[in-house]
Amino acid sequence: DIQMTQSPSSLSASVGDRVTITCQATEDISNYLNWYQQKPGKAPNLLIHDASTLETGVPSRFRGSGSGTDFTFTISSLQPEDIATYYCQQYDDLPYTFGQGTKLEI
Amino acid sequence: QAQLVQSGGGLVKPGGSLRLSCAASGFTFSDSYMTWIRQTPGKGLEWVSYLSSSGTVVNYADSVRGRFAISRDNAKRSLYLQMNSLRAEDTAVYYCASLEPFHWGQGTLVTVSS
Numbered sequence: 137d138i139q140m141t142q143s144p145s146s147l148s149a150s151v152g153d154r155v156t157i158t159c160q161a162t163e164d165i166s167n168y169l170n171w172y173q174q175k176p177g178k179a180p181n182l183l184i185h186d187a188s189t190l191e192t193g194v195p196s197r198f199r200g201s202g203s204g205t206d207f208t209f210t211i212s213s214l215q216p217e218d219i220a221t222y223y224c225q226q227y228d229d230l231p232y233t234f235g236q237g238t239k240l241e242i
Numbered sequence: 243q244a245q246l247v248q249s250g251g252g253l254v255k256p257g258g259s260l261r262l263s264c265a266a267s268g269f270t271f272s273d274s275y276m277t278w279i280r281q282t283p284g285k286g287l288e289w290v291s292y293l294s295s296s297g298t299v300v301n302y303a304d305s306v307r308g309r310f311a312i313s314r315d316n317a318k319r320s321l322y323l324q325m326n327s328l329r330a331e332d333t334a335v336y337y338c339a340s341l342e343p344f345h346w347g348q349g350t351l352v353t354v355s356s
Contacts, residue, residue: 170344179337179346180287223287231301232277232341234287 138162138226142235150242155211157238159202159224167203168228173220174237180223184209216242244268244345246338251350258328258354264321264338264347272316275299275341278323280334281349288334291323292341306332328354 139162149155159169167187172180182191184200187207197212211218219242224235250262262278277292291302291312300312311324321338333354338347 179349182344182346185344225287227342227344230275230292231289231303232292233289237286 137231138165138229138233140224140226140233140235142224142238144238145236146239146241148241149214151214151216153214155214155218155240157209157222157224159207159209159235161205161207161226161228164204165226165228168226169200169202169207170225170227171198171200171209172223172225173218174223175220214240214242244340244343246340246345246347248336248338248347248350251336251352253353253355254328255356256329256354259324259326260328260352262323262325262336262338262350262352264323266319266321266340266345269340269343269345271319271340274343276312276314276321277339277341278312278321279337279339280332280352281337282334290336293321325352328352330354 141160143158169187171184173183174180183194183198187202188200199210201208221237221239223237245267247265254260273295275294278290279287280290281287290306293300293312293314309327313322335349335351337349
């Protein structure tokens with residue numbers, strides 16, 4: 137299975153800050169990467185697919201980049217409603233595996 | 243609008259069985275690989291099993307192989323997870339999800355406790 141290493145595991149930031157999360161795959165996954173946001177008690181919500189394509193309705197402050205094995209997720213200006221846990225997921229090869237998650241706190 | 247609605251789950255004793263169901267609408271279920279994913283309290287996401295659109299390709303995580311069985315009924319647009327010989331460590335929120343397109347169910351809590 138492809139292993140996804142996500143960092144940091146937790147992050148404390150202030151409203152307006154730029155926040156960056158990284159995700160590294162153990163092998164080349166091209167751009168087959170999702171980013172999810174999960175709030176307590178809710179299912180994960182897909183924000184970005186194909187490493188950099190925003191889902192419809194997702195604010196433009198969210199951005200994804202990278203290809204191959206190294207990927208980055210950025211929130212350009214943190215908002216209070218962005219407090220959540222974020223996960224990356226590769227879908228290059230089954231099983232589609234997840235990073236360990238990044239818990240974002242203010 | 244795509245939707246996956248889960249049912250089943252609940253409290254079961256160790257060694258017991260439970261069946262989860264997932265009803266799909268708003269997308270072409272019969273064309274989609276489907277998967278079950280679980281999340282233990284305060285922990286991350288772990289894939290449990292996946293099943294191809296035709297039902298011919300199936301796989302299980304080592305932790306559940308031989309105890310869990312995934313199945314689907316394309317005519318009913320439904321996915322199932324039969325869980326047998328349940329253990330305390332199977333306690334988690336279970337999600338069904340489609341793969342490409344990625345849609346998720348609302349999740350259902352399974353608690354294994356005496």
